[in-house]
Amino acid sequence: MHNKTNLLIAGLLSSTFIASVALAAGTHPTTGEALADDQTFTYRILDEHSSVDPQVVEDVSGAEIVRDLFEGLMNQDRDGNLVPGVATGFTTNDTNDVYTFTLRDTAKWSNGDPVLASDFVYGWKRAVDPELSSPYSWFMELMSIENAAAIIAGDKPVDDLGVTAVDDHTLEVRLSAPLPYFPQMTTHATTFPAPQKVIEAHGDAWTKPENMVSNGAYILTEHLPQERSVRERNTMYWDNENTIVDKVVALVINDENVALTRYMAGELDRTEVPAGQFPRLQQENPAEAISFPRLCNYYYTFNLSEDGPEAFKDPRVRQALSLAVDRKIITEKILAGGQPEAYTFAPEATAGFTVPQVEMSAMTQAERDSLAKELLAEAGYGPDNPLSFNMIYNTSESHKKIAVALGQMWKQKLGVQTDLGNLEWKVFLDTRGNQDFDLARGAWCGDYNEASTFLDLLQSDSGYNDGKFQNDRVDELLAAAKISANTAELYTEVEQILAQESPVIPIYHYAGVYMMDSDVGNWPVDNVEQNWYSKDLYKIAE
Amino acid sequence: MIAFIIRRLLVAIPTILILIVASFFLMHFAPGGPFTSERPLPPQVLANIEARYGLDQPLWKQLYDYLFNIIVHFDFGPSFKFKDRDVNDIIAQGFPISFTYGSLSFLAATVVGVSLGIAAAIRHNTWIDYFAVGLGIAAQALPNFIMGPILILTFTLWLGLLPGGGWNGGQWPYLIMPVIALSTSYMGSIARITRSSMLEVLNSNFIRTAHAKGLPTRTVIWRHALKPTLLPVVSYLGPVFVYVLTGSVFVDIYFSTGGLGQAYVGSALSRDYAVLLGVTILYGTLTVVVNLLTDLAYAWFDPKIRY
Numbered sequence: 001m002h003n004k005t006n007l008l009i010a011g012l013l014s015s016t017f018i019a020s021v022a023l024a025a026g027t028h029p030t031t032g033e034a035l036a037d038d039q040t041f042t043y044r045i046l047d048e049h050s051s052v053d054p055q056v057v058e059d060v061s062g063a064e065i066v067r068d069l070f071e072g073l074m075n076q077d078r079d080g081n082l083v084p085g086v087a088t089g090f091t092t093n094d095t096n097d098v099y100t101f102t103l104r105d106t107a108k109w110s111n112g113d114p115v116l117a118s119d120f121v122y123g124w125k126r127a128v129d130p131e132l133s134s135p136y137s138w139f140m141e142l143m144s145i146e147n148a149a150a151i152i153a154g155d156k157p158v159d160d161l162g163v164t165a166v167d168d169h170t171l172e173v174r175l176s177a178p179l180p181y182f183p184q185m186t187t188h189a190t191t192f193p194a195p196q197k198v199i200e201a202h203g204d205a206w207t208k209p210e211n212m213v214s215n216g217a218y219i220l221t222e223h224l225p226q227e228r229s230v231r232e233r234n235t236m237y238w239d240n241e242n243t244i245v246d247k248v249v250a251l252v253i254n255d256e257n258v259a260l261t262r263y264m265a266g267e268l269d270r271t272e273v274p275a276g277q278f279p280r281l282q283q284e285n286p287a288e289a290i291s292f293p294r295l296c297n298y299y300y301t302f303n304l305s306e307d308g309p310e311a312f313k314d315p316r317v318r319q320a321l322s323l324a325v326d327r328k329i330i331t332e333k334i335l336a337g338g339q340p341e342a343y344t345f346a347p348e349a350t351a352g353f354t355v356p357q358v359e360m361s362a363m364t365q366a367e368r369d370s371l372a373k374e375l376l377a378e379a380g381y382g383p384d385n386p387l388s389f390n391m392i393y394n395t396s397e398s399h400k401k402i403a404v405a406l407g408q409m410w411k412q413k414l415g416v417q418t419d420l421g422n423l424e425w426k427v428f429l430d431t432r433g434n435q436d437f438d439l440a441r442g443a444w445c446g447d448y449n450e451a452s453t454f455l456d457l458l459q460s461d462s463g464y465n466d467g468k469f470q471n472d473r474v475d476e477l478l479a480a481a482k483i484s485a486n487t488a489e490l491y492t493e494v495e496q497i498l499a500q501e502s503p504v505i506p507i508y509h510y511a512g513v514y515m516m517d518s519d520v521g522n523w524p525v526d527n528v529e530q531n532w533y534s535k536d537l538y539k540i541a542e
Numbered sequence: 543m544i545a546f547i548i549r550r551l552l553v554a555i556p557t558i559l560i561l562i563v564a565s566f567f568l569m570h571f572a573p574g575g576p577f578t579s580e581r582p583l584p585p586q587v588l589a590n591i592e593a594r595y596g597l598d599q600p601l602w603k604q605l606y607d608y609l610f611n612i613i614v615h616f617d618f619g620p621s622f623k624f625k626d627r628d629v630n631d632i633i634a635q636g637f638p639i640s641f642t643y644g645s646l647s648f649l650a651a652t653v654v655g656v657s658l659g660i661a662a663a664i665r666h667n668t669w670i671d672y673f674a675v676g677l678g679i680a681a682q683a684l685p686n687f688i689m690g691p692i693l694i695l696t697f698t699l700w701l702g703l704l705p706g707g708g709w710n711g712g713q714w715p716y717l718i719m720p721v722i723a724l725s726t727s728y729m730g731s732i733a734r735i736t737r738s739s740m741l742e743v744l745n746s747n748f749i750r751t752a753h754a755k756g757l758p759t760r761t762v763i764w765r766h767a768l769k770p771t772l773l774p775v776v777s778y779l780g781p782v783f784v785y786v787l788t789g790s791v792f793v794d795i796y797f798s799t800g801g802l803g804q805a806y807v808g809s810a811l812s813r814d815y816a817v818l819l820g821v822t823i824l825y826g827t828l829t830v831v832v833n834l835l836t837d838l839a840y841a842w843f844d845p846k847i848r849y
Contacts (some may be wrong), residue, residue, distance in 0.1 A: 021720065031570070047808065048624070048808070050623055050624060050625060051624065051625040051626055052626075052627060053625060056578075056625045056626075056693065079613060092740050111837050126821075128587075130590040131594075133587070133590035133591040133593070133594045134576070134587075134632040135579075135587070135591065136586055137587050137589050138581075138583065138584050138591075139586070152584070152586055152587060152590070154584040154586070154590075155643065179591045202628045204620075205626060206624065207624075207626045208626070222634075224709065224800055224803075225624070225627065225632070225635055225636075225800060226794075226798075226799075226801075226804050226805060226808075227708060227709050227798060227799070227800035228708065251798065252798055253707060254798070254804070255667050255795060255796055256797045257691075258694060258707060258797075259843060260705065261695065261698060261706055262694075262698065262706035262707060264699055265698045265699050265702065265706050266704065267698075267706055280748055405798070424574075424811070425574075425811060426572075426574025426575070426811070426813055427573045428573075429574060429579065429580060430574045430578060431573075431580045433582060434580075443580075463582045464581060464582065492661065
């Protein structure tokens with residue numbers, strides 16, 4: 001036994017040594033590319049992140065930082081597939097409502113303590129605890145964890161949450177209903193473990209760099225609010241020896257044009273491309289201007305509530321307006337960043353979702369326009385009875401350009417009069433949420449990579465259904481999809497109904513449009529959720 | 543004079559109180575709340591969050607608690623957006639940044655502006671005058687939102703001499719562009735005010751008398767003309783000082799300084815009531831104090847002025 005242990009240690013040491021030698025020699029251990037001496041990755045974030053507390057963070061840039069600082073049960077690879085994180089794997093019971101995760105025994109917190117199943121239990125209970133009032137507690141409810149909803153509502157104690165540490169390295173999760181994509185949801189920051197001792201010792205200040213203890217590949221070493229946050233290698237991380245990037249710097253730059261200038265000056269490795277500038281940048285820097293599909297949609301929603309305009313209660317009017325939108329002009333002339341045109345609500349990039357062939361997508365724009373005129377005339381609108389309505393969007397140059405283009409298309413093709421309303425973000429949300437509009441801009445990015453993250457928005461009782469669309473068959477299909485292992489047909493039928501009923505006008509699906517330094521290796525362009533991990537990146541020698 | 547200062551300070555207290563109450567109600571009556579989001583929170587989650595921040599209380603109780611915490615504990619409360627930070631933290635971090643480059647901008651604008659104005663007036667209708675006037679007009683025509691892009695394109699992108707933004711502890715390479723961007727326009731105004739004021743003073747009888755007494759020009763200007771010349775300049779500098787500290791929103795955002803202006807705008811957009819109110823109070827207090835200092839400076843420059 002003793003000899004075996006020695007052999008194991010010797011083996012581990014030698015493999016570490018080989019890996020270290022490979023990295024020290026400046027070549028990537030897998031690809032053989034020459035590595036840069038300075039392994040610092042610097043990127044731009046639009047705004048200061050709300051928090052780096054995994055159970056509290058609610059914005060995208062905050063979640064990106066949290067994914068580096070903490071590690072959940074499962075991670076995603078460069079294609080968005082599930083790969084082991086702290087958990088090496090999981091099993092389910094026969095009824096698919098109990099998941100059991102096995103945790104690796106080499107996982108450690110940055111202070112050297114082992115990461116235990118109880119750390120996950122603490123983190124998850126924290127997420128639903130009304131006392132913390134996490135803005136993402138609803139995510140735990142969405143995960144169907146037993147009693148989550150009742151605990152959030154204050155009807156049950158936190159200890160009733162359906163999660164148990166069976167032993168130090170075994171975590172059991174009980175669901176109130178089978179959820180086929182439950183493991184995918186464990187890559188979300190809300191489900192990451194939390195260090196109880198540290199949180200209890202420092203309270204809200206536990207996330208300050210001097211106090212913070214985390215279990216991810218990086219630790220927070222500097223945070224200058226509104227300016228920068230810096231994370232550096234966590235030597236305690238179980239896979240530290242295979243991590244290449246030493247330091248990650250997130251710079252807050254509110255103005256995207258300034259960010260682009262600073263990128264051009266070599267201060268950044270990555271920034272977003274402002275709308276319309278992609279073709280020029282691609283021509284000038286073909287290796288650095290990149291565009292790839294994202295898991296987000298952009299649409300306009302009709303107000304179908306009782307307060308909504310009478311005209312929109314007629315599906316022919318809605319369909320006519322949708323048909324007359326020349327999506328190619330919007331994607332190619334206005335945005336020009338490689339965004340795909342949208343004829344369905346869920347993007348093609350969604351995992352396990354095949355975009356159904358809806359009638360509109362197979363037509364030419366001339367055919368669509370012609371049909372739009374017919375439908376509008378049938379509905380009783382034309383020169384003698386012109387259709388007019390207001391449409392609202394929130395402050396942004398590209399939203400404005402798209403709204404103006406839509407208004408012009410409808411005016412020229414159908415003689416429809418639109419009044420545009422540009423509203424400040426919070427006012428916009430209030431106005432849209434109170435159905436105080438005729439037609440409103442909307443957009444959605446998936447919380448997880450499955451079509452229901454989009455289609456659920458159009459369920460009758462969804463809190464996000466601002467247009468108040470109601471269709472019993474859609475509700476039935478979506479309810480069935482929750483417990484079905486084969487959802488393709490269900491989702492196809494939902495999309496077909498949406499194409500017929502047109503409660504929304506899908507305009508385009510998002511693309512990630514970046515300037516990315518060609519020295520950055522392994523950026524996960526095929527991960528449509530853009531759940532990226534700095535530990536998977538590397539900087540190539542120039 | 544001391545009685546005047548005490549009187550002004552006593553007036554300042556109700557002024558700031560009115561400012562707080564008015565801002566408090568305006569914020570709460572504005573559409574959209576701090577937790578209004580694209581993904582509307584389930585009612586129970588929203589209720590939990592509102593209870594945590596005391597937003598479930600009647601407005602009068604919220605105002606009372608807010609004032610009580612400020613007066614008794616000097617605590618401006620927690621930020622609604624940044625969960626691990628409070629308003630005191632945010633002000634303590636952002637204000638020194640805004641103050642540093644704001645003060646330097648003020649200093650640069652005043653020193654260069656006054657010097658240009660005096661030089662132009664003394665060398666009236668010479669090339670120095672034309673140059674100073676031309677420079678003043680050009681500077682006035684370049685407000686910070688025009689200067690910002692010009693500076694970044696020139697010094698960062700083309701010449702590669704200065705970093706395009708950030709603060710980095712206020713090291714000088716990070717200070718240069720914000721200071722130039724913020725001071726240029728004010729510098730032009732100060733130069734023009736100084737020039738016209740100096741010209742007026744130089745044409746007045748007491749200056750003619752001083753010359754007639756045989757005093758050298760230098761003495762006439764420095765001892766007799768300068769103080770009255772600066773009176774209108776001082777009345778302009780008071781508000782300018784507040785503007786450069788509070789009106790630096792663009793510079794904060796454009797140069798990513800991390801200053802308070804950025805936090806102020808962010809808090810207004812995210813309806814972070816506590817931060818918005820805290821910064822409003824700070825700016826209000828600063829305005830009152832600077833106005834008081836301006837009045838005192840007035841009295842020093844012109845002893846005839848009595849309060």
